[in-house]
Amino acid sequence: MSSGYVCQLPEEVQRYAREVLGETDTTRTRCLDELKRWAEENPHLHVRTEEKYLLPFLRGTKFDVEKAKIKLFNFYVMRRDRTEWFENRDPRLKEIQEMLKMGSFVTLKKTFENQLVVVIRPTFHNPSIHHMDDVIKTGLMVIDVAVMEEELAQIYGVIGIIDMTNLCFGHAKQMTPTRIKNIVNSWQNFHCRPQRIQFVNAPSYMNVVLDIFKSFMTPKLKSRTFVCHNGYSAVTELMNKEILPRDYDGDGESLEELGEYWSEKLISYSDWFVQDAKYKAGIEIKKKTKSWFSNCLVMPTTQMFSSASGIQRTTSSEPEEDAEFIRESLDNLKKWTEENPNLHIRNEDKYLLIFLRCCKYDLKKTKERIKNFYLMKRDRKLLFRNRDPLSREVQGLIKMGTFFVLKNNHENRPVVIIRPTIRDPSVYTLDDVVKSGSMVLDILALEEEYAQIYGIITIVDLTNVSFMTVTELSIPRLKYMVSVWQNYYCRPQQIVFINVPAYINVFLKIVKSFMTAKMRDRIQVHHDSNFSLTNVVDKKLLPPEYGGEGETIEELANYWSDKMISYSQWFKEDEKFRAE
Template sequence: MLVRPLSPALAEKARIELSEDPKRLEENIRHLKQWISKQPHLRARTDEQWLAAFLRGCKHRLEHTKAKIDLYYSFRSKAPYLYSIKYNEPKFMDIMNLGAVLILPKTHKPADPRVILYRIGQYDTKEYSAIEVMAVLGLLEQICFMEDDNLVVSGTVNVIDLAGTRWTHFTQTPIRQLKNLIQANQDAMPIRIKSVHFLNAPLVFSTFFNICKRFLSEKTKSRIMVHSKSNEALHQFVPKEILPQEYGGTGDSIQQSIAYWKEKVRKYNSFLEEDLKYGCDESKRPAKTQQITTVEEPFRRLELFYDVYKEGNLWKLLPRFNHLKATEFYRPISMIRELNPKLAEIAKKELNENPTHVENDLRHLKEWLAKQLHLKARTDDQWLIAILRGCKFSLERAKTKLDLFYTLRTTAPEVTLRLKPTEAEFMDFLRLGTCVILRQPKDALHPCVILIRAGEYDPQKHNVADIMCALYYLVQILVIENDTATVMGTMIVVDYEKVTLSHLTQASPSLLKKLVAVSQDSLPLRLKGSHHVNVPAGIEIIFKLVSGFLGEKARKRLRIYKSNEELLKNLPKEVIPVEYGGSGGTISELIDYWANKIQEYKPWLEEEMQFGTDESKRITKVKNNSNQGSFRKLDID
């Protein structure tokens, strides 16, 4: 029998995990060859090493193996676009050179799974497609079936880096092709997927994944993890010794891995050429093979879901699916970055965060939102977890905050919609530097700092509400991206340099109440204190008046400084901008950073502009706290 003997470590793993018996392996291969010869519709490879790969991928269950072999070749006729890239075409080598998908050549231990690295953002969607990239991977995997015992016996660990991905990476593949792509790789390939790790997931990924997971098996879904942008989290699951240097590892570089596979493909040219003749002739099939499909009605709903998602109008779906349970769209997998151990401990102690309860809390909020006819609300997991953390995981407080957040979009547009982040006027105001969120040192356990420079705008052209409107959208991006902000909260630094009487008189009592409602009551952040610097003479009286409405905790956390030097004594120097004596970058650099962020999030913000409330559909009238009393008592957590 021409099957390569396994190493001792892999042989033991095959015996324990795959129920492999070397004597039975030979008998099963002979049985498969006889079965294939009797299938008139199949033109299938019968190399013994090839058939051994399918047997091991099916844990030596013969009927399961037959079904997988049939499905593997059936996809070549059912979905030929999945195999559109041939090994001898220039496009194949172009994709190889990009390093968009690589099977890492080394393992750390003799019986470790094989690691496959996907770098989705490396290819230009105008030139290549996800289907073509996966076709390249499919050809590399064929080589592995013949010579890689680690992949065949121990399975694969899939690391999917989404850095650099754009909206088109997630919307270029029609949903029926997406369905076939997932099923061809999950159900037809003789590979056991041991785990899937997503890195650098952008905001649109959560919505996209809600579509994809409908085609995933429960076992696959249970093995998916979404990591923070730090490579350290990945290193807990994938040894640094095999990861490329670009991912903080000590293994071969990306370019070395590319060179390895280009040479491997060259050696397997004749094998890959021969493989082109294999496939399936459905006209000769004696009886239809039962293939893995999804239920048609949910699938039709998904097609509609996907079409609207591509247009950025996801909220339009809600009225059409009010009769459905939220769980029909949202499975138990939560697309949330995991907190680093220190933040997780703080979240547990200060916010009552319990990882075992998070999925149920998210599901509860989504089900509640689905029943609120007046609400058109974002339901991304990362957004909802920010709301929950801002409310210390009180579900009722989270519901109130969500309702108020979107209600103010409708009832206080002079604040929330005064400047639209998708329009040039917003960017012009942002570049004045009236408000920026300062840099957060890596792994710093300190509240995120927001700097307001109220004197930087011309009161003849702009209003103080413009500052709140700009912050309103910057903070939304912040809580989606920055776990430290959602756990540790924020501090505000207000610089009054250049502030004139014209600036101060813009804040009428009615406007001030709405500013407070938006900033304090609706945004999912805990305000840990405020610091005021370069305060002009006479404004202390206003502070004394306002402090009468503050709670004891808030009064203790309000600080007024006479100089930047005093400010530096109370805040980390590495956070404070250079202009204030710190080392946290220049104001200009911070402005550029956030201007680029706004551009990066443009599709997300365009979608965000569609959310709000339809007050005519509200079942019970909401009490607007912003209209009660001359000042609402400020309560800083």
């Protein structure tokens, strides 16, 4: 097969393509022929085999044919699976026209250093009227046309300016991890290379969403992503004034004018979109083997997982103890602590025994857990410094019942109830909650041997989640909270989330992604406000506020307030035990 493509690009552009992409007449012809043969051998993918459609994928992979095949495979499977973006692509649809005319997704008429400039404003729509999928669908239609008409975009790539002005909670709710993952997947498998992704007008609390975006990116794309919290100064510093729209203090057409231009442009392509709709993978195409395209599917560094369907108890027997075995294990640990003086470990028997029981007397695991615990005490200053039970934040949170333990155990397991969303986040931070809670757990582990042996049941009540609370849930903070759970000396046997708003699933999935498989299996999530905790804990033990017959939350809160104050000297002494 011979190539019918005739390159008419300026010599300067051809030289760039040759030096950077490895594109020559010979290479182009050979690679196009190879892709056409591959497309014929994979008819169920329904690939557009005209050279003008294949060439962008080759240029996007620097003429690595195998990578181009992977990208084509992902692209056409995406067109099949993302029906919300690739079905009914009628430019005259009301939602598409409204997206275009408000300037939600446009390209500038002039390139910057030969790169196509795309402006995306995903937060300009009213989330009660339009959906984020409307923005994405419209944008992918714009990109289809722009890349066909502007060959420079295929060679030099694209700069994306993402303007987060007017971000509200309604927009944030639409940005689920699954949707973010699919967006990043489209960026990385579309037929143009993103050279820079510049977020502008990003409020500080937007970091939560940005962290999710980055978790799905390849290292290369992550290195090309930048965030400007100070208006749009990053754009005006980067690009020439004559290129930029007036909305960004430039001399170019306004985004509204560009929106009108793209409205008319897409309508002129109406027949093309009708014809193009048939090019997508057929249902015969299932997942390829991992070895075939393991490097192309966009997966987070840490996988996202769905909620467990129920609570699982430990299936292995509890550790068997005898005096001789305990002594032998404790002596081994003490010798190890002496060999590691920089960890500054409390090596009294009662403290080491807690870790041994937690790890079922596996000495290797016990040493690792102890090491992680004392490193955590050193590194998490907000949690492990100034642990004064009389401080305003600790007393305030404990007395309002943010973190407490029931007085009686359920099937030998202490029951911890955490209510992190009842506080005023402008007064008490999430770190304050974790700090107060860790102090409660310290006392629990010291006083209640059943907690050491049988583990604990944790109830997390997410009633009344506020927008300000959501802004605290950065990925680093969620990660260290899980680390505290997994390295503390009480084994969580059941973790039950109740009164969970649907939009909090975003953060629960992130939390789970940092957990061990065993811990994930012990989680249960309940969105129904009518769910009764009596399904988990004996009614006689629960506070009346949860349909039980036990002491009230106020009584339990006062009990734990007094209990913590009685440990004031212990907390003061304990602060010195941490790794150097």
